[in-house]
Amino acid sequence: MSAGRLFAAHALLPAGWARDVLLAWDGQGAFTQVQAGAARPAGVAEAAGPVLPGMPNLHSHAFQRGMAGLAEYRGSGEDSFWSWRSLMYRFACRLTPAQLEAIAYGLYVEMLEAGYTAVCEFHYVHHDTGGRPYADSAEMALAVLRAARRAGIGLTLLPVLYQSGGFGAQPPGEGQRRFIHATGAMLRLLERLQAPCAGQGARLGLAPHSLRAVPPAALREALAGLDALDATAPIHIHIAEQEREVADCIAWSGQRPVAWLLDHAPVDARWCLVHATHMDAVEIRRAAASGAVAGLCPSTEANLGDGIFDLPAWMEAGGAWGVGSDSHVCVNAAEELMLLEYSQRLATRRRNVAAGAHQPEVATAMVLAAVRGGAQAAGRPVAGLAVGQRADFAVLDAAHPALAGLAAPQMLAGHVFASHRTSAVCGVHAGGQPVVVAGRHAGHEAARAGFIAARRQLIEESP
Known part of the structure; x- marks a missing residue:
């Protein structure tokens, strides 16, 4: 990596929009200077348009x-979701x-x-096609790491612990054979992945x-x-x-899923509650107060017919949220935001729901949220x-x-609501490195x- 500087006539800082912003980062890819009201130094390039913070995709x-x-x-x-599954x-x-690796690399280039x-890669295909562990238990996870590095x-990287086919420790189905780990085996996998993750600056x-x-016992042991x-x-969980998942949880435990989790696990700001779509008012207040992030995936949740998250109630409770592309029927940061806002408008019959005073x-x-x-x-x-912070940012044209x-x-x-949503992105830096130039990744x-x-092979092999 190398240090760099960029001047932006307009940049979206954590506190809001600022003019004449000088950005500088070091050889480790971290910002060393973010100065508003600056003069453009000689020899420093000027961004082609507004500079935005890079968007983290919290569920993939x-x-x-x-x-x-x-x-x-x-x-x-x-x-339904269940037939899709x-x-x-x-x-x-x-x-x-x-x-x-080929699919993940193609996807990650699209994301950039x-x-x-x-x-955040919610990674649960661990074993070989027969459900047996590879000689190296990290074989599939290492493929993801290589794709991200390239x-x-x-x-x-979030290796997934998966043990049962339903509430009450029901036996897993044949279709889940590649996902299953005993708790001890999962912890050994995490140990195996520590060095390769650290080697490329990935978080585990x-x-x-x-x-x-x-x-429950496995959850306690794993945590x-x-x-x-x-x-x-970080700890992420589908919830x-x-x-039907809510009804099954009540039948098993007498509680709704989020309520059960809050009562039986140390949920705090390390946690991401993915698809926390069906919460009642008490769960919303309690989950927001825990500091956990609500992981919203509007395009996937719409595609699967999940339902609509109650964003106004979550915001009123002070809850944190972010977006992910999950099943990747849409790979577009701005479009996830558009779909989230539009779903709220349909549910509330109001406009500009995600804004505030x-x-x-x-x-x-x-x-910003x-x-x-x-x-x-x-x-x-x-x-x-x-x-x-990491020098992750996008430049609009x-x-x-x-x-x-x-x-x-x-x-x-205009970018979020009136363009083709990727078409206005002309440049992207990740860790200070220019990974997208003139709208294209070098590896496009x-x-x-x-x-x-890879996809053609998989389709042709389909029975």
Whole structure:
């Protein structure tokens, strides 16, 4: 890496928009200077438009990008999340390490071109196609690490603990055979991954898949083991995504999922509650007060028919939130924000729901909130344009038809609500390195070709 500087006529800092901002970063890729009201030094390049903080993607299942579009047909019964899950299992059961790396690399290049600069990979395909551990238990996880390093995206790797097929420790199904780990084996996998993660600056955490997949005793043991390895490591969990999941949890425990988790686990700011879609008012207040981040994935939640998160109540309770692309039917940071805001407008019959008195510009308010929440969920210093944070940022093209002639806040609104959403991103830096120039990643063609080849192989192998 090398140090660098950039001058921006307009930049979105954690406190809001600022003019004439000089950005400087060191050879480790961290900001050393973020100065507003500065004069442009001789020889320092000026950004082509407003500079935005890089967006952390707080929830990704990379391999699912390869099956995007394959489940958009009506089956013989009523289609739902659960019928989609059966197709996903079949796809996951055929995946090789080389195919995973190719799909993940293609995906991560897409993410960078769309303004994501960091990703939390909720990684649960661990074993070989027969469900047996590889000679190196980290085989599949290392494929993800290599893909992230090649693309240049910041990574939080979250190996998934998965043990049961339903609440009450029901036996796992055949389609889940590649996911299953005993708790001790998972902790040994985390130990195995510590050095390679540290070697490329990736953050390592843990993802107990869900309450239906991790029995209480295993959850307690895994959390204790994680704390022994790293007491600050991020913890992500799927929770309350589907109404049936809520009903099944009540039948098992007498409690709703979020309430049970808050009563039985030390939920705090290390936790990301992914798809916390179906919470009641008490759960919302308690979960927000815990400091946990709500992990929202609007495009996937819409695609799967999950439901609509109650963002106004969560914001009123002071809850943190961020966005992820999850199943990757959409790989577009701005579009996730647009879909989140539009879902709230449909639910409330109001406009500009995610804005507030502190920040009336809805696109600005959403970007700042999603960056804060995403950085917290990632457990990495990626919380925006500030000294000490990673030099992760995106530059918008001020000459783009949706942006030209507007003030900076309206340019951002044009990007989120009025452009093709990736088309206005002309440059991206991750850790101070220019990974996207003139709208393209240097590895764009190779990533695309590798992704297409891997997906074609998987489709042709389909029974």
